Amino acid sequence: SAVISQKPSRDICQRGTSLTIQCQVDSQVTMMFWYRQQPGQSLTLIATANQGSEATYESGFVIDKFPISRPNLTFSTLTVSNMSPEDSSIYLCSAEEDGGAEAFFGQGTRLTVV
């Protein structure tokens, strides 16, 4: 099974600033995803990180606010731009190996915007 490392694990940021979250997988994976989990809520898919092309965003999420990169098959970044307190959430990176097997998750990044 793939092991996913996310950095940072938590951060407290000032409103108006941006934070980039890194996701590193210990093996090449076909699919990588970014989810948001607002306090006490379920997980919502932000986007699918596509290797070598622009990410595919879900309804309600836009590239200007959540730019995503995926330069290769093991690494992706999510940036939360121009943050406001409403962006305070846990952000989770997920990966699926080829063949549609289990979706593995990183430990998440707990973001607090003050």
Add this chain to the structure above:
Amino acid sequence: AQKVTQAQTEISVVEKEDVTLDCVYETRDTTYYLFWYKQPPSGELVFLIRRNSFDEQNEISGRYSWNFQKSTSSFNFTITASQVVDSAVYFCALDLYNTDKLIFGTGTRLQVFP
């Protein structure tokens, strides 16, 4: 539309009791996968099980068992002889075969008291 419903918001039991977490899903697709994840207080998502839509066999893994019934679109999860370490939020999720995107239920918070 695809949807996952976990009607039980919170369940409290005393150690050694059996507990069943309900999951009902909606999809028109004939090929899909169902998952259960555990999210302990530390925040990471721990994969528990993946079941494809063509396999209705129930599964048992130690104290955990899963009952998949396509006729009622349910994928229920039972913990036998619960332990304090089982305290967590449990998420049921649906993965459509042609999208690889997970649709999560709202989660059930399980508290096991000694």
